[in-house]
Amino acid sequence: MINRRHLLAAVPASLVAGSALGQEAPKSAKAKELRFGYQRSGTLLIAKQQGILEKRLKPFGVEVKWVEFSFGPPLLVAMNVGSIDYGTVGDTPPIFAQAAKAKLVYVAAVEAAGSGAAILVPPGSTLQTLADLKGKRMGFARASSAHNLTIAAVEKAGLSWSDITPVQLPPADARTAFDSGALDAWTIWDPYFAVAEKRAGVRILATARGIAKQNAYFLGNADYTKNNPEVIAAVNEELAKVALWAEANRPAVAKVLAAATGIDVASWLRAVDRTDYRVAPLNEDVIEEQQRVADRFHRLGLIPNKVAVRDIVWKWEVRT
Numbered sequence: 001m002i003n004r005r006h007l008l009a010a011v012p013a014s015l016v017a018g019s020a021l022g023q024e025a026p027k028s029a030k031a032k033e034l035r036f037g038y039q040r041s042g043t044l045l046i047a048k049q050q051g052i053l054e055k056r057l058k059p060f061g062v063e064v065k066w067v068e069f070s071f072g073p074p075l076l077v078a079m080n081v082g083s084i085d086y087g088t089v090g091d092t093p094p095i096f097a098q099a100a101k102a103k104l105v106y107v108a109a110v111e112a113a114g115s116g117a118a119i120l121v122p123p124g125s126t127l128q129t130l131a132d133l134k135g136k137r138m139g140f141a142r143a144s145s146a147h148n149l150t151i152a153a154v155e156k157a158g159l160s161w162s163d164i165t166p167v168q169l170p171p172a173d174a175r176t177a178f179d180s181g182a183l184d185a186w187t188i189w190d191p192y193f194a195v196a197e198k199r200a201g202v203r204i205l206a207t208a209r210g211i212a213k214q215n216a217y218f219l220g221n222a223d224y225t226k227n228n229p230e231v232i233a234a235v236n237e238e239l240a241k242v243a244l245w246a247e248a249n250r251p252a253v254a255k256v257l258a259a260a261t262g263i264d265v266a267s268w269l270r271a272v273d274r275t276d277y278r279v280a281p282l283n284e285d286v287i288e289e290q291q292r293v294a295d296r297f298h299r300l301g302l303i304p305n306k307v308a309v310r311d312i313v314w315k316w317e318v319r320t
Contacts, residue, residue, distance in 0.1 A: 012072070019247045031228045033063040034235070037075040037087030038243050039041050040068070040261050041191050043214070043277055044088045045109070046253060047242045049260045070170055073097075073143040076219065079104050085224040086235060090145025090189065095294045096310055105314040108218040108236045108238075109282045110243070114208030115274040116246035117149055117189040122178055123201025127185065130157035133164055136184035137235055139177055142168040145185040145214055148293050151300065152212040153187070161300055189214075190271035190299055191263050198267060213289055225314055236279065236316050243277035281316045 018127040047053050054064045054111045069075040070232055072089030073096065079087055119138075121127045127136070130153050140146035148167075154164055167174075167183060171192050178186040178196070179215065184203060196202055208214045218236065225232050231302060246253045254268035262270075282290075290309045297303045 004150070006062040011070075014264075031062050031085075031224065031231055034086060034224075034228075035065045035067060035083040035084040035229060037067050037069055037078055039071065039088065040263075040311040041077070041226060041257065041271065041275075042088055043239050043243045043246060044218075044281060045260055046246055046256055046315055049256050050242070050247045052238055052242060056234055057231065060234070062231055067254060068279060069139050070172065071144050073141075076102060077105060079219065079221050082221060082223070084219065085221045088218050090148075090285050091217070091290060091293050092145050092148045092211075092297070093143055094217060094219060095290075095297055095307065095309075096143040096303060097308045098294075099297075099305055099311070104219045105222050106282055106309075107220045107225060107232055107237065107299055107314045107316055108239070108279050109286045110161075110215045110216040110276060110279055111286060112216060112276040114210070114214040116271065116276075117145060117187070117191065117199075117208040117214055118193050119149070119153055119205045120178070120186045120188065120196055121184065121205050122181060123124045123199070125184065125203065127205055130154075131159065133157060133185060133205075134159055135163065135165070136195065137165045137182070138187060138188040139165050139167045139169050139183040141170050141174065145189060145216075148188045148296065149208050149212045149214065150253060151296060152208060155296075156211055158273055190275065191257070191267060194267040194271040195263060197270075197282045212293075214264075215286055215289060217282075217290075220314065222312075229314075232314070233316055237319075240279040240318075246272075246275075246277040270295070282313050287313060 026210045057064060067084055072093030075089055076093050076097040078084045106145055106271045140150045154161060157208055169177060187248045209220045216226055220232050250272045253266050255274045258265040287310050294307050294309055
């Protein structure tokens, strides 16, 4: 069950709103800054490295600030309390946040095929199929996209959640446990996935493809988004352009991300080649897929109440 110490404040349904915007900054823009929460991969990090959002938001009189997070749940905690205004996470963190009544809204999505995450086994492992996970220690970050992938993989194997021993660790701690042999399997996403699979003897038991779709999302603090729809839509528009560039220039993306993270270019090339980048509004297929994720966690009692994903989808009207 959710740890009540991490439950977040309520979000009124009236905060779910949106509008289109033009290229120029309107005089009504209220924000003087926009604080981004980012992780060590993806379109938002590319935009940060290239200074693209600073340029786009300058006519609005909006200063850009950046805060790094190791994975999604802490990022959304910060968003709820107003420490950041906009950020990107995987499929699961928003489910836990919405169940905890966090003040956030979905503002854009990246539809993904699920090849950028996997279940890995350490050197010497005898595990060959998902069914072999029965009775094994599986590491993953709680309330992360890896949590959803782990559950989906267990279900695909015909096992129940009680058939495995969940070991809930953030990525850095999970990597240490995996390397030391304390885990029988580790569910993880790129770039951690790309780095780990380079180690001699590490095998991919299964990738997310065919198990869970693993869409990603951009979210905004609900108050900020309500009060500054022009700014949020401007960011979305710019990130959509960055995503198109990234899909057409993957070797260049790998170099940009290597410079940003200190992770070697070879690992980034592996990760970037299997990454989907396109940024778009949430369509019905995306909303339905995210609802399936939410229902999975509720069915297992891992969130305290059923949530309706579409209740917190902000309408980004893309200009044509």
